[in-house]
Amino acid sequence: xxxxxxxxxxxxxxxxxxxxxxxxxxxxxxxxxxxxxxxxxxxxxxxxxxxxxxxxxxxxxxxxxxxxxxxxxxxxxxxxxxxxxxxxxxxxxxxxxxxxxxxxxxxxxxxxxxxxxxxxxxxxxxxxxxxxxxxxxxxxxxx
Numbered sequence: 418x419x420x421x422x423x424x425x426x427x428x429x430x431x432x433x434x435x436x437x438x439x440x441x442x443x444x445x446x447x448x449x450x451x452x453x454x455x456x457x458x459x460x461x462x463x464x465x466x467x468x469x470x471x472x473x474x475x476x477x478x479x480x481x482x483x484x485x486x487x488x489x490x491x492x493x494x495x496x497x498x499x500x501x502x503x504x505x506x507x508x509x510x511x512x513x514x515x516x517x518x519x520x521x522x523x524x525x526x527x528x529x530x531x532x533x534x535x536x537x538x539x540x541x542x543x544x545x546x547x548x549x550x551x552x553x554x555x556x557x558x559x560x
Contacts, residue, residue: 419434419521426511427511427512427529430508430511430533431532431533433446434446434533434534440534440538443534443538444501445507446504447504447505447557448500448501448504450502450503450504450507450508451497451500451501451502451503451504451505451506451507451543452464452503453507454495454496454503454504454506454507454510455494455510456496457479457494457495457496461476461477461478461494462496463476466478468495468546468549468550469547469549469552470545470546470548470552471497471502471545471546471550472542472543472546473497473499473502473546474498474499474522475495475496475497475500475502475506475546475550476495476496476497477493477494477495477506477550477553477554478493478494478495478557479491479492479493479494479554479557479558479559479560480492480494481518484517488517488518488519489515489518489519490515490517490518491512491513491514491515491517491521491554491557491558492514492515492517493509493510493514493520493554493557495509495510495550501543502543502546505535505543505546505547505550506550508530508533508535509526509547509550509551509554510531512524512526513526513558518558518559519529519558521554521555521558522555522558522559526551527548527551530547535547
């Protein structure tokens, strides 16, 4: 994914959230997003790849690759046993996956998630889990 493609997906996500009238529709959309999450090999779902701080089970790894300019980038590979959490992972996947590792720490995830209303409309445990996933992604990028 190049930077332009990522921006388009983020813009589409913002636009869709803006069109949906209520949070019941937005939750349904988040679940639908989860169905588009790229699959994760079952063999990668281990204790070592679990994200701590999530109520549901979440597994996440990062795969490094070089972009066309030779910069190290990070592909996020993740999954969950909960439908809505898979959708939240997909949102983070859109935000982070394929970006240069050096840019990931500077991405304003908290602002973006606030703009979507996720920080206010998720239960405290889901919100904590979401931000645990953000921290895991940042740690993977820093490694």
